[in-house]
Amino acid sequence: MRYTGFTPHSKQRDMINSILSSDALYHVACVGRQFGKSLMGINLALYWAINNNGVKVLWISPIYAQTSKVQKEIMAAIGASGLVKSCNYSENNITLKNGSEIIFRSAEKYDNIRGLTCQFGILDESAFMKSDAWTEAIRPIFLTASNKTGIKPKILFTSTPKGKNWFYDLFQLGNSPDHPNYKSYTGSSYDTPYIDTASIEDAKRTLPTNVFQQEYLAKFIDSGGEVFTNLERLQTKPTQKSPYFIGVDFGKSNDWTVAIVQDWDGNIVDWYRDQKSEWTQMIDHIAQLAKKWNATVMCEVNGVGDPLFEDLRRKYYNTYPFITTNKSKQEIIEGLILDVNNQEIGLPPRAEFPAIWSEMETFTYDYNPNTRSIKYSHPPGLHDDTVIALAIVNYNRKQKRSSGYAVIGGMR
Ligand SMILES: Nc1ncnc2c1ncn2[C@@H]1O[C@H](COP(=O)(O)OP(=O)(O)OP(=O)(O)O)[C@@H](O)[C@H]1O
Ligand SMILES: [Mg+2]
Structure with a gap:
């Protein structure tokens, strides 16, 4: 039978x-x-294993949990078809009645892969494997395969890009007329x-x-890692519109304490940034700033009963907590990205408030391909308190604009 x-x-x-x-390898x-x-990889693996007798198809994922998930998915698809002779989850293989075998391995322990001989291979999310896994352990597996069976081997690399690493080099070979053994595809x-x-x-x-371009458009980007781009477009308007809002990030250890005042339209109109003073002085200063602008203040807290927040609230009643967790931080940063992209924020001239420019320009992220999650942060040795204060005040303002208040984390 032929498997479709x-x-x-x-x-x-x-x-x-x-x-x-194609004849390409x-x-x-x-x-x-x-x-x-x-x-698509699973279906090609099945196609090759079912439609050729006695071949070996090697499935490789970057980490073990992914390979065993794929093995289960394949069994769910063909377990009841009558095609399978045996399936072994400790040896990680499926043997078919036609003598073909699908072997599952992860690239994290690529020494375990050495010594196999296979005719077909699928390297899922290849960009997340080490290039050594490919060149030293995986590649030789297919080089002797055709001698054994007369079948011309084929290897499929699928991946979303991860900067310009070895997967990028392979992709370039596939686009070059000088390398007919490689073929590249995009989607x-x-x-x-x-x-x-x-x-x-x-x-x-x-x-x-750049994350969107890489992850969704599959573009190979230089890993600059910037979160905020085209900041020059963000000019604070000369006119100011009440009401005003303040976001406060208290600097613990070596960080700075930053308070930023934003007007109703998102323009930054005033700020306070201090690293050296005593807490009581800093809190006095922020309370003064709040009175000056008659602002609604939102202040970063790490949990219930944060003493700095309580002190500030005693001095200036119109103060609310913003509870920082990874998730809440991510939400307000994404909100800020959106408003920066839509030019709904106004930044003061660089010479007047250089910290906000340099921190926004260097603010960066770590992308975790396994969990598909982003963690925003500052590069080592630099600060992001100004960015966080801006994200908090911007969130504070937008909460008010949209419907009064609902605090992330639910504490009020
Ligand atoms: N041809 C298809 N028919 C039905 N469902 C499909 C088809 N192609 C993709 N899908 C569905 O789309 C979703 C994504 O598919 P899959 O996990 O294979 O994508 P992926 O590119 O490997 O994703 P990721 O980037 O998360 O690794 C799954 O729910 C899958 O069932
Ligand atoms: Mg996938």
Whole structure:
């Protein structure tokens, strides 16, 4: 029998047709998140194993948890089909009745891969594997394979890019007419009908531009890591509009204490930044600033009963807490990214408030491909208190603009 598998969407179909009909050994698919990379790889693995007798197909994921998930997904798809002879979750393989075997390995312990001989390979999320895993352990597996069976081996690399690493080099080979043994393919998250465009658009608005381009459009970006770009466009307007808001980030240990005053339209109109004074002096200073602008103050707290917050509130009653957690911080930073991109924030001239410029320019993120999560931070040795104070005041202002108050974290 011939196995036809799932119904690919049109971009998957183009890639699969090309991979199956081409003579190239290496097929490099650089595609965006949720495109259906893994599903396409699973189906090609099955296609190769079922439609050829006695071949070995090697599936490799960056980490072990991913390989065992794929093995389970494959068994869910074909376990009841009558094709499977045995499935072993400790040796991580599935043997079919036609003598073919699908072998699952992770690239994190690539020494375990050495010594295999396989005709077909799928390296899912290749950009997240070490280049040594490919060159030293995985690549040799396919070099002797054709001698054994007469079948021409094929290897599929699928991944969302991760900067310009070895996956980028492979992808370039696949685009070069001088390397007919390599073929490259591209696809973005917009190409799959299985995720709705609204969720991609939402990601586009709230992610740093280069993260969006890499993750969703599958672009190879230089890893500058900037979160905020095109800041020059953000000019504070000469007119100021009440009411006013303040965001406070108290600097613990070596950090700075920063309070930023924003007007109703998002313009930064005043600020206070101090690292050296006693807490009581800093709190007095912030209370003065709040009175001057008759502002609603929102102040970072790390938990219930934060003494600095309580002291400030005693001096200036219109003060509310913003409870910082990774999640709440992420939300207000994303809100700030959105407003920076939409030019709904006004920054004072660089010479007047240099800290906000330098901190926004260097503010960066760590992207974790396994959890698909972003953690925002400042580079080592630099600060981000000004950015956090701005994110808090901006959140404070937008809460008021949209409907009165609802504090993230629920403490009031
Ligand atoms: N041709 C298809 N038919 C049905 N569902 C599909 C198809 N292609 C993709 N999907 C669905 O889209 C979702 C994403 O697929 P998959 O996990 O394979 O994508 P991916 O590119 O590997 O994603 P990630 O970037 O998260 O690793 C899954 O729910 C999958 O079932
Ligand atoms: Mg995947």
